[in-house]
Amino acid sequence: MSMTPRDRVIAAMKKESLDRPPVAIFTQAATTSQMDKVGAAWPEAHKKAELMAKLGTAQADVFGFECVRAPFCLTAEAERLGCKVQVEKKDAAPMIKEHPFHFDPMAGEFDSPSGLMSPEEFLKGGRVAEAIKAIGLMKKSHGKEYAIVAGNTGPFTLAGHMVNTENVVFGMMMAPEEVANWVKSINPIVKKYTQALADAGADAIQMSEPSASTDMIAPDMFDDASGKYLKESLAKVKNAFSVLHICGDTYPILDGMIGTGVSGLSIEEKVDPAKAVAKVAKRAALIGNVGSVRPMFQGTPAEVKAAAANCVKAGFNVISSGCGIVTATPDANMKMLVDTVKASKK
Numbered sequence: 001m002s003m004t005p006r007d008r009v010i011a012a013m014k015k016e017s018l019d020r021p022p023v024a025i026f027t028q029a030a031t032t033s034q035m036d037k038v039g040a041a042w043p044e045a046h047k048k049a050e051l052m053a054k055l056g057t058a059q060a061d062v063f064g065f066e067c068v069r070a071p072f073c074l075t076a077e078a079e080r081l082g083c084k085v086q087v088e089k090k091d092a093a094p095m096i097k098e099h100p101f102h103f104d105p106m107a108g109e110f111d112s113p114s115g116l117m118s119p120e121e122f123l124k125g126g127r128v129a130e131a132i133k134a135i136g137l138m139k140k141s142h143g144k145e146y147a148i149v150a151g152n153t154g155p156f157t158l159a160g161h162m163v164n165t166e167n168v169v170f171g172m173m174m175a176p177e178e179v180a181n182w183v184k185s186i187n188p189i190v191k192k193y194t195q196a197l198a199d200a201g202a203d204a205i206q207m208s209e210p211s212a213s214t215d216m217i218a219p220d221m222f223d224d225a226s227g228k229y230l231k232e233s234l235a236k237v238k239n240a241f242s243v244l245h246i247c248g249d250t251y252p253i254l255d256g257m258i259g260t261g262v263s264g265l266s267i268e269e270k271v272d273p274a275k276a277v278a279k280v281a282k283r284a285a286l287i288g289n290v291g292s293v294r295p296m297f298q299g300t301p302a303e304v305k306a307a308a309a310n311c312v313k314a315g316f317n318v319i320s321s322g323c324g325i326v327t328a329t330p331d332a333n334m335k336m337l338v339d340t341v342k343a344s345k346k
Contacts, residue, residue, distance in 0.1 A: 005066035006203070009147035012317040013204065013241045013263055013285050021312060021319050023341035024067035025059055026149050026206045026243060026266050026287050028324030032091055033331050034058035042327075043087045046072060046094060049133035056134060057142050063331075064338045067204075068142050069149040070134050074208055076127035077153050077193065078161035081116060091327045096161055103163030103182070105174040111163070113185035119192035128193060132200045139201025150202035152194060154209030154244075155187045155233055156226040162186070165211050172221050183229055191233035198240035206243040206266060206287075207234045213248035222256045235261035243287060247323055251275065258283045268292075268322035269307070273314030285317040290337060297326040301336040308340040 003011075008022040035041035038061065040054035056070030075094040079085040084098035101111040122128060135150050142148070153161070159182040160168040171179040194205050210216075212226040234242045244257050245266035254276065257265050264285035267276060273289055280286055290296060290311060295303035311319050319341045325334075 004145050005060070006143070006145055006147045009067050009318065010203065015282055015285055015317060020344045021317055021341065022066040022147075023308075023319045023338050024065050024147065024149070025069060025320050025325060026067065026151075026204070026318065027069075027208070027245060027292070027321055028072050028093075028151070029059040029065070029069055029321075030055050030072050030327065031325060031329050031331075031334065032327050034062050035090065037062050042072070042090045043094070046076075046087050047127060047130060049130040049137060052130060052134035053137035053141065056138055057146075059334075060142065060146050063334045064342070067147040067149050068138050069151060069206070070138060071127070071131045071151060074151075074153045074157065074210075075161070076131060077122075077158055077189070080122060080126040080128045081158075081162060081189075083161055093324075099162060099164045101163045103167045103171065103178070105167060105171040105178070108175070110175070110178045110181075113162075113182050116185060116189065119189045122189050123192060123196050132196050135197055135200040135202050143201055147203045148201055149204045149206055149243075150197035150200075151206045151208065152190070152197060154207050154212065154226060155183050155190045155229045157209050157211040158190060159183045159186045160211045165216075168211070169216050172217055172225055176224065179225070183225070187229045187233050190229075191236070194233055194237050194242075198237050202240050204241040204243050204264070205234065205237055206245055208245045208247075210245075210247045212253075213246050214250065214252055215248040219252040219256070222253045223259070227256050227260050230260040230262065241285075243285075245287075245323075251279065254279050264317070266320065270322075273311050273316060277315040286315075287318040287320050288316060289322040290319065292321040292323040292325055292329075296321055296333050296337070297329045299333065301332050304333045304336040305340045308337050309344065312341060312344045 045051040082100035241263040269291040
């Protein structure tokens with residue numbers, strides 16, 4: 001009996017032995033080329049479930065990747081909670097323009113998070129509701145053949161969106177109890193959204209927590225800033241795999257990421273693939289880590305082939321880009337990633 005792409009991804013997430021790993025982009029995968037080919041483009045595809053689902057399935061339909069994935073940014077939750085977000089461009093992700101709450105660790109001035117809407121209300125409107133609907137549409141159209149991956153935003157990152165990321169980073173050093181108050185208040189909303197995406201049909205929830213990167217905070221701050229909250233909002237999701245994505249050099253915090261209890265880790269190329277596999281030691285599935293800027297965006301097909309082969313050789317469970325795909329990534333590089341992995345043997 002032949003293995004479907006979905007079967008292969010599910011087996012990989014369970015860390016089962018396979019003839020080759022699946023090639024499936026768990027992070028943002030949309031390109032302007034895909035938008036043109038399937039007739040679903042940003043910014044409208046950020047806002048309307050039907051277009052979101054159409055573009056979310058394009059990585060499989062156009063290039064042959066072995067999962068489908070939506071939505072495409074980390075601003076939907078923030079917008080729903082009151083941030084002013086610019087959602088206007090076809091070739092660039094939405095941008096947060098204004099933060100609704102005041103949080104100034106230098107002055108010791110902190111708005112309370114008590115004004116946040118309830119988790120139940122949060123799910124009922126905005127792009128959050130469209131994303132939940134889109135996952136259901138993707139499950140219906142592609143769920144038998146492909147794994148459905150839903151993306152959302154981690155609690156520390158989302159708290160930063162509400163009060164300015166720089167402020168929560170400084171707050172970790174100057175007013176950690178105030179940061180904790182915000183992340184603790186945000187976390188039930190994140191947990192509710194995570195479960196709603198799973199209930200809509202997602203096989204895996206890939207939660208991005210870029211503000212917890214070692215580029216932003218010291219490695220020994222990870223658990224207090226994010227890890228202890230992810231144990232509740234991500235790792236405990238029911239009926240779906242839980243995948244934590246953090247940008248940058250995550251090698252110093254791999255143990256902490258595993259300690260959250262998630263099913264898988266999505267990491268960038270700043271971590272050597274072989275060293276990552278050795279350190280993780282099968283305690284979680286590893287997803288990545290072909291560079292999304294170089295080689296995927298700026299490199300040649302030959303460079304993509306070499307990077308993909310290196311990840312396969314190292315023993316990554318799922319071969320994916322290390323972070324979100326740049327919208328101008330060439331078709332030839334996307335296709336080379338797929339072809340290289342599908343032709344590989346462990």
